[in-house]
Amino acid sequence: xxxxxxxxxxxxxxxxxxxxxxxxxxxxxxxxxxxxxxxxxxxxxxxxxxxxxxxxxxxxxxxxxxxxxxxxxxxxxxxxxxxxxxxxxxxxxxxxxxxxxxxxxxxxxxxxxxxxxxxxxxxxxxxxxxxxxxxxxxxxxxxxxxxxxxxxxxxxxxxxxxxxxxxxxxxxxxxxxxxxxxxxxxxxxxxxxxxxxxxxxxxxxxxxxxxxxxxxxxxxxxxxxxxxxxxxxxxxxxxxxxxxxxxxxxxxxxxxxxxxxxxxxxxxxxxxxxxxxxxxxxxxxxxxxxxxxxxxxxxxxxxxxxxxxxxxxxxxxxxxxxxxxxxxxxxxxxxxxxxxxxxxxxxxxxxxxxxxxxxxxxxxxxxxxxxxxxxxxxxxxxxxxxxxxxxxxxxxxxxxxxxxxxxxxxxxxxxxxxxxxxxxxxxxxxxxxxxxxxxxxxxxxxxxxxxxxxxxxxxxxxxxxxxxxxxxxxxxxxxxxxxxxxxxxxxxxxxxx
Amino acid sequence: xxxxxxxxxxxxxxxxxxxxxxxxxxxxxxxxxxxxxxxxxxxxxxxxxxxxxxxxxxxxxxxxxxxxxxxxxxxxxxxxxxxxxxxxxxxxxxxxxxxxxxxxxxxxxxxxxxxxxxxxxxxxxxxx
Numbered sequence: 001x002x003x004x005x006x007x008x009x010x011x012x013x014x015x016x017x018x019x020x021x022x023x024x025x026x027x028x029x030x031x032x033x034x035x036x037x038x039x040x041x042x043x044x045x046x047x048x049x050x051x052x053x054x055x056x057x058x059x060x061x062x063x064x065x066x067x068x069x070x071x072x073x074x075x076x077x078x079x080x081x082x083x084x085x086x087x088x089x090x091x092x093x094x095x096x097x098x099x100x101x102x103x104x105x106x107x108x109x110x111x112x113x114x115x116x117x118x119x120x121x122x123x124x125x126x127x128x129x130x131x132x133x134x135x136x137x138x139x140x141x142x143x144x145x146x147x148x149x150x151x152x153x154x155x156x157x158x159x160x161x162x163x164x165x166x167x168x169x170x171x172x173x174x175x176x177x178x179x180x181x182x183x184x185x186x187x188x189x190x191x192x193x194x195x196x197x198x199x200x201x202x203x204x205x206x207x208x209x210x211x212x213x214x215x216x217x218x219x220x221x222x223x224x225x226x227x228x229x230x231x232x233x234x235x236x237x238x239x240x241x242x243x244x245x246x247x248x249x250x251x252x253x254x255x256x257x258x259x260x261x262x263x264x265x266x267x268x269x270x271x272x273x274x275x276x277x278x279x280x281x282x283x284x285x286x287x288x289x290x291x292x293x294x295x296x297x298x299x300x301x302x303x304x305x306x307x308x309x310x311x312x313x314x315x316x317x318x319x320x321x322x323x324x325x326x327x328x329x330x331x332x333x334x335x336x337x338x339x340x341x342x343x344x345x346x347x348x349x350x351x352x353x354x355x356x357x358x359x360x361x362x363x364x365x366x367x368x369x370x371x372x373x374x375x376x377x378x379x380x381x382x383x384x385x386x387x388x389x390x391x392x393x394x395x396x397x398x399x400x401x402x403x404x405x406x407x408x409x410x411x412x413x414x415x416x417x418x419x420x421x422x423x424x425x426x427x428x429x430x431x432x433x434x435x436x437x438x439x440x441x442x443x444x445x446x447x448x449x450x451x452x453x454x455x456x457x458x459x460x461x462x463x464x465x466x467x468x469x470x471x472x473x474x475x476x477x478x479x480x481x482x483x484x485x486x487x488x489x490x491x492x493x494x495x496x497x
Numbered sequence: 498x499x500x501x502x503x504x505x506x507x508x509x510x511x512x513x514x515x516x517x518x519x520x521x522x523x524x525x526x527x528x529x530x531x532x533x534x535x536x537x538x539x540x541x542x543x544x545x546x547x548x549x550x551x552x553x554x555x556x557x558x559x560x561x562x563x564x565x566x567x568x569x570x571x572x573x574x575x576x577x578x579x580x581x582x583x584x585x586x587x588x589x590x591x592x593x594x595x596x597x598x599x600x601x602x603x604x605x606x607x608x609x610x611x612x613x614x615x616x617x618x619x620x621x622x623x624x625x
Contacts (some may be wrong), residue, residue, distance in 0.1 A: 059618070061536075061609035062530070065543035073548040293623060319623040320612035324605045329589050330582035333604075334527060337611075341622055362503050363546070404590070404597060428594040 001201040003050050003090065006213030013239045016207065017041040019495060020229055020243040021250055021401065022216045025092020025483050025485070027488040028250035029466035030400065034492025035246075036206035043209045043241050045231065050090040050212040053196075056156075056186030060318035061186035067096050074254075078356065078371025078432055080427035082278060084434045086252055086274030089186075090212045091196035094481060095253075098183050099172040099192050100296035100313070101141045102478035103132045104486065105306070112473045118445035119473070121492065122454030131486040139173035139193040141482070148179030150295015151288065152344045153314050157300055159394030165386075166304035170313070171298070180318045183297035209327075214239050219247055219263040219464065226464035246463050246495045253437035253470040254366050256360050260441065260451075267460040268451040272369060273386050273439040274356035275475040278432045279346040280380055281315055283325055284391030284399040286441035289341040292322045302390065309351035309477055310383050312390065314344070325386070325431070327408055346391065348383025349435070351477035352376045358440050370434065372427040380430055381423040388416035404429040436480050441470035456491040467491040499541035505553065508560045511574055515581040516607045525620040530608055536610045545551070554605060555599035559588060562596070 019035050021028045024046035036042045049066070057063045064071040069088035075081045087093035106125070113120050129294050131428040135141070144153065149169065160167035173193040190197050220228040220240070226247040231239045248407055249256045255273040295315035305311070314317055325345060326336040351377035361367025372380065388399045388410060398411040405424050408415050413416055424430075444450025452471055458464040466486040469480055498506065510529075519527030541549070562575065563569035563584050573581060590598045611617050618624070 059609075059613045061539075061613045064609075065539060071543050071546035071548065072547055075547055080594075261502040318612065319618065319621070320608045323612065324601075324608040329516050329600065330603060331518055331520065332586070333516065334523075334525075335517055337517070337621055338520075338523065338525065365546075 001196070001204045002158070002210065003163040004209065004211045005050065006211055006239070007235045008212070009233035009236045009237040009239065010235040012427060013233065013237050015043050015241045017043040017209070017241060018245040019248060020045065020241045022198060023092065023250035023252065023255070023468065024195060024202045024210065024254065025087065025250065025468070026195055026484045028092070028248070029195035029203065030485045030488035031250060031467045031482060031495070032203040033199040033206070033251050034489050035495055036118045036203045036208040038496045040245065040496070041207065042203060044203065044211070045088045045214045045216055045239070046210070046212045047242065048087070048089040048212065050196070051186060053186070053188065053190040056188045058182070058185065059280065060185065060320035061163055061320070063082070063096070067186055073291065074366070074368070076356065076368040076370040078088060078369055078431060080372060080430070082370070082432050082434045084254070084368060084437070085435070086254065088365060091194045091200060091209070094194040095186050095196060096184050097481065098316070099174050100298055100479040101139070101171045101173050101482045102482040103135070104128065104237050104476060105478060108272070108474070108476050115473065116444050116446070119454045121442065122443070122456070123487070127490065128486055131489050132482060133484050135482055135489070139198055140175040141171050141173045143169040143171050144296045144299035145177070148296050149244050149299045150179055150181070151290045151295055152292050152316065153299035155286065155344060155394040156289065156302065156314050159390035160302045162393035163389060165302050165390070167300065167302040170299050170301050172299070177296060179295045181294045181297050211239070216251070216267060219259065219265065223462065224460065225462040226453065236363050242300070246465055248465045248475050249497065250467040250478065253440045254358050254368060256466055256468055257440040257468045258360055258366055261360060265461055265464070268447055269449060270451050271358040271440050273442050274358050274368065274437070275354070276370065276434045277349045277351060277436040277475055277477070278352050278372060278376065278380070278434050279347050279349045280383060280432050281325065281428050282347045282384055282387035282391060282399055282401050283343050283345045283395030284394070285339070285342050286344060286396050287342070290344040291341050292316055292344055294318050305386065306477060308379070310379055310386070311349045311478065312383070312387060313347050313349065315347045325402065333480040337340050344391065344396070346387050350376060350379045351475055352379070372432070374425070375439070377425055377427050380432065381420050384423060384430070385416060385419040388419065389413055391471055392416060414452050436475065438469045438472040438480070438486065439476045441466045443471040444474050455494045465491055465495060482495050498538050498549070499507070501553070502555060505556055508574060509556045512556060512559055512603055513607050513610070515578070516604055518578070518582070526614070526617050528611065531610060531614050531617060533610055538614060540606070540609070548602070551599065551602045555603045559600055559603070560595070562588070563574055
């Protein structure tokens with residue numbers, strides 16, 4: 001793959017193309033690949049660096065420093081501050097996620113169409129279904145092979161089976177995975193089919209120019225028409241890319257609305273309708289070693305409560321993160337570290353009802369306002385309860401719910417079952433992090449209530465498209481990468497037409 | 498940490514040492530035995546402003562808060578080891594969210610530093 005490093009651009013740099021794409025994550029890569037296949041001249045601009053496969057770090061700190069935006073320490077402020085996780089690297093979050101693949105559930109899609117029937121023209125289910133199948137073929141998406149799952153994943157199957165909850169191996173975009181458990185630090189063997197292994201090289205082969213370490217700061221306009229973007233390379237040179245046909249924003253549900261607002265394009269509810277999937281986790285101690293940092297990073301899920309808005313997944317992290325979730329400090333914590341291999345951590349992702357807001361904040365940084373509603377906290381409580389029950393049913397000697405004001409350790413399933421009623425109502429009592437961001441440039445037919453049209457075009461500015469999960473009218477309740485890829489592919493096709 | 502006063506750096510080190518002390522007779526290191534000379538510049542460079550602010554606030558608050566905490570009434574740096582341990586345990590379960598969060602922030606930083614060290618990883622059974 002041919003990538004120009006913005007670190008080497010020290011003088012003003014101008015490019016001309018048909019389509020410029022801001023962002024190289026799943027949305028940007030899918031648009032670039034789709035449009036480049038038609039022979040169009042495409043330029044992709046990525047703010048983060050290109051970290052080559054062999055250079056992916058082992059430990060969490062190095063990975064978070066190099067590959068994650070703000071070290072994964074950006075915070076959404078609301079009734080409980082929550083870290084907000086996003087990749088900032090060529091390939092975007094696809095490089096550092098758990099490779100979980102879900103098609104957009106039809107019930108979620110139907111909800112979008114029921115709320116705005118005009119969306120069906122832009123997102124026909126038949127075309128989406130065909131596109132999902134193409135993506136699954138391209139990215140080798142298949143259920144996790146038990147041979148690489150490792151104990152933490154197999155134990156979840158055992159727990160779910162004992163409780164009679166619907167469960168399955170997670171379908172992942174990997175090819176030849178050996179279960180190294182390093183998805184979140186970047187797969188060091190290139191087995192995860194992230195965008196740097198798949199759609200970006202495809203786009204490059206088809207002539208797309210890819211530049212990394214170039215931060216786009218504004219959209220160039222000629223009246224009501226977008227004609228390009230400007231930014232700055234890490235080497236200090238100003239970068240200007242002129243596009244004859246389309247400017248495509250695919251920078252994420254946080255950065256895309258900020259780019260629009262910063263460019264003076266604030267029509268519609270841009271930055272509003274921020275939605276996400278808050279997640280919490282519970283740790284369980286098993287007699288046998290689990291080594292949560294080994295085996296398929298996230299290889300098993302419990303889906304029996306998905307329609308209630310709760311989905312359970314095995315979590316696999318580097319030992320640094322596993323350790324930080326162990327109980328205690330001081331000598332007690334040091335003793336826990338010696339026992340860390342016996343702890344598994346499983347998570348519950350919530351389809352939250354909360355709607356927040358992204359806006360420009362202090363020093364030009366994003367300000368994300370987002371909290372949990374009472375209903376969301378109720379789902380979190382249910383999630384913690386079920387996680388605890390699953391771990392105990394799988395054979396954990398005890399679980400540590402990690403909830404302030406409740407038992408530090410629980411070994412009795414009957415006690416765990418009471419958590420849903422007894423658990424704190426205060427969101428600050430829980431460890432919650434936000435992943436999967438949506439909705440800040442919502443797609444719709446009503447320009448007062450949406451930012452882009454059902455065909456991804458901006459309502460007010462010609463030739464301006466938004467392709468990332470900003471356009472999703474709601475959150476999805478499932479891991480969104482495959483949905484983002486599919487919708488962005490449709491966006492690419494709309495541009496190509 | 499870049500831009501910190503030497504005294505703040507000493508307080509930080511004391512807090513981290515107390516958060517993850519070595520255990521007697523155990524080969525695994527505590528924070529006090531780690532060489533963090535490369536870690537701090539890397540953290541200073543990568544951490545967003547809010548994390549840097551939170552870390553500094555942790556150091557100030559957890560150093561001086563025990564002075565007004567019943568049962569301690571002394572700044573953190575004059576306490577002996579067992580009381581430091583007890584104080585951090587108390588702070589971790591504080592009814593004040595901010596105090597809990599500041600301890601948690603320090604704990605995460607300590608874990609980052611610990612597991613960035615290949616020797617520490619090996620001693621704790623985490624390969625590579």
